[in-house]
Amino acid sequence: MGELSSTSRWENWARTAAATPARVVHPRDLQELADTVAKSAADGLRVRAVGAGHSFTPAAVTDGVHLHLDQLDALERVERRADGTALVTVGAGIRLSALNGVLDALGLAMRNLGDIDQQSIAGAISTGTHGTGVRLGGLATQVVGARLVTAAGEVLETSPEQHPELFELARLGLGSVGVLAAVTLEVVPAFRLEAVEEPWALDDVLAGLDGPDGLVEGNDHFEFYWFPHTRRTLTKRNNRAVDGPGLNPVRGWIDDELLSNALFEVTNRLTTLVPRITPQLNQVAARSLSPRRYVARSSQVFASPRRVRFREMEYAVPRAALVEVLDRVDHWVRSSGEHVPFPVEVRFAAADDLWLSTAHGRETAYVAVHQYWRLPYLRYFTAVEEIVAAHAGRPHWGKLHWLEAERLGELYPRFADAQRVRAGADPDGVFDNPYLERVLGRRP
Ligand SMILES: Cc1cc2nc3c(=O)[nH]c(=O)nc-3n(C[C@H](O)[C@H](O)[C@H](O)COP(=O)(O)OP(=O)(O)OC[C@H]3O[C@@H](n4cnc5c(N)ncnc54)[C@H](O)[C@@H]3O)c2cc1C
Known part of the structure; x- marks a missing residue:
């Protein structure tokens, strides 16, 4: 069997899932991986691979054998x-x-x-x-x-x-x-991307989304962050570019490390201590954003450091439903008394045909709600879950949600096929865990 690790307590990044598996194995090659799966199944143990533990759901949890594939990285x-x-x-x-x-x-x-x-x-x-x-x-x-x-x-x-x-x-x-x-x-x-980041009023963003030159179609990659309790956003437009000014390292550090992480951690701690100042702090945060424009390697533009720990739920809704969904979330935040220091992230994707893709068969807008990890999230997330339910919202499989297989079966046209293939491939449930049983269904 592959290399066994001594520590077995495991926790995900968001601290929303933990496990104490019977065995932790770090296979060194394909043969060790295959032998480990075969032996675990023969021993009556269930098996779950784990990546970086960045799912908010307990998708990677097991009480059986936890497989870490970091050595299969070539x-x-x-x-x-x-x-x-x-x-x-x-x-x-x-x-x-x-x-x-x-x-x-x-x-x-x-x-x-x-x-x-x-x-x-x-x-x-x-x-x-x-x-x-x-x-x-x-x-x-x-x-x-x-x-x-x-x-x-x-x-x-x-x-x-x-x-x-x-x-x-x-x-x-x-x-x-x-x-x-x-x-x-x-x-x-x-390829290189030109990143254009600008604060915009939410109403201007919503009015400018559609049309051939609109924010969504008119950019290779468009997203925005809306600050709850305000009508303000930060927009991000990333487009392929041959060249242009790079990101000034000092400005990059100030924006990405100081403002987006260090200072953001401080403001989140403050709102945890004094929740009622959240709306004012969000106003200040949204107003203090300044535009920036730079060109860099695509992977550098796509990824940002995220050092402030949070909990997240993200739903895929038909793109045409986005404005109404945001309107209802805004209304709920304003009327509920809930305090939300974290921005709501909105992204877009093409329709695809993958059986369990959240964008299956429909052009999609993603609405992601976050909450600082020291603050309660249940009331906020379940309220948003109720709002998106009216629009056949599909939850990200790795982010918090409360749907079960029965409802998911209504949301995915190929769900029954997925269940059939799963049952054929793993009749004894070697790869099951409670989360898979909840979202893909229990075996008869
Ligand atoms: C800070 C942060 C930012 C994020 N940003 C985004 C984002 O921009 N867009 C987005 O869509 N999501 C985002 N996510 C969610 C994240 O991308 C997913 O949850 C992803 O699954 C995490 O990958 P992981 O390697 O940590 O997998 P894990 O969470 O460790 O595992 C995820 C699932 O994959 C299974 N798995 C892992 N390895 C294998 C394997 N070798 N074979 C079979 N199954 C395996 C696990 O059993 C589990 O079911 C973010 C999460 C965090 C915490």
Whole structure:
């Protein structure tokens, strides 16, 4: 069996999930991984792989065998195509920050990324991690092959041509059909982005969203952060650029480390002590934002440091429902007496056809609500969950929510197919845990 680690208590980044697994294993290669899964199943233990523990849900929790794949992080193969794109196979445990470095050295890049780079590629795709961009899908849409260790300890290559149904859940399925050992990504030539960050009034943002030159269609990657208790936002427009002024390191440190992290931690602590000052503090924070514009490598623009710990729930709604959803959230925040120091993040994605993708079959707006980790979040998040329910909102699989399989089955047209494939691939529930049982259903 693979290398055993001595400490077994595990906690996720957000401190919303913990586990004390019976065994913790760090496989050194594919054979050890396959042997570990086979032996664990034979011993009657359930198995869960864990990436960086950045899911807010207990998706990676197990009382059985916890597999850490950090040693399966190597670049395995690069197949370049005439159009400049390439197929790149990497170990599934690689962290996105390392992957970005590997790709950059090859003159390549991920087409789109989320806003941090700490996750493993396996964990990120398994929960449907996404960035923003109305013509782009989430990370799993960039996966064209996945090497899977099945419940029997067998190694299977999956892709749209090989075991296509298993591939569906291998690329986005919470690890429900096996442990990912390697993934093949379709990547693009390295590119630079011009980042334009500006404070805007919420009403101007909402009025300017649509149309061919609107904020959503008119930019490669558009997102905004709305400050609750105010009508103010920070907008981010990232577009492909050949060159331009880089980010001044001092200004970068002031914005990204001092204001977005160190000072933000202080204001969150203050609002925890004196909640009623939250609206004024949000006004001050939103007013103190100054615009900035710079050009940098795509992965540097996409990812930011996030050192203030928080809890998050994110729902995918049809894009056309966004304005009404935000209006209702604003109304709830103003009338509930709840204090919310953290901005609401809004992003966009193209419709895709992945069975369990939150953007399945519809152009999507993502509405993410956050709460500082020392503050209660239940009342706020459940109120927002109720609001998005009226618009067939689908929760991010890795972020807090309270839906169960029955409701999720109504939200995903291919849910029954996913359940069928899961049951066939893992009849004894080797890869189950309570979260999977809740969201994908208990076995008969
Ligand atoms: C600060 C912060 C910022 C975030 N930003 C974004 C964002 O911009 N966009 C977004 O969409 N999400 C975002 N997230 C959510 C995050 O991307 C997801 O929760 C992601 O799944 C975390 O990846 P991980 O490597 O930590 O996986 P984990 O949380 O460790 O695991 C996630 C799931 O993947 C499974 N898994 C892990 N490895 C394997 C494997 N080898 N084989 C099979 N299954 C496996 C686990 O069992 C679990 O079910 C953010 C989270 C945090 C804390």
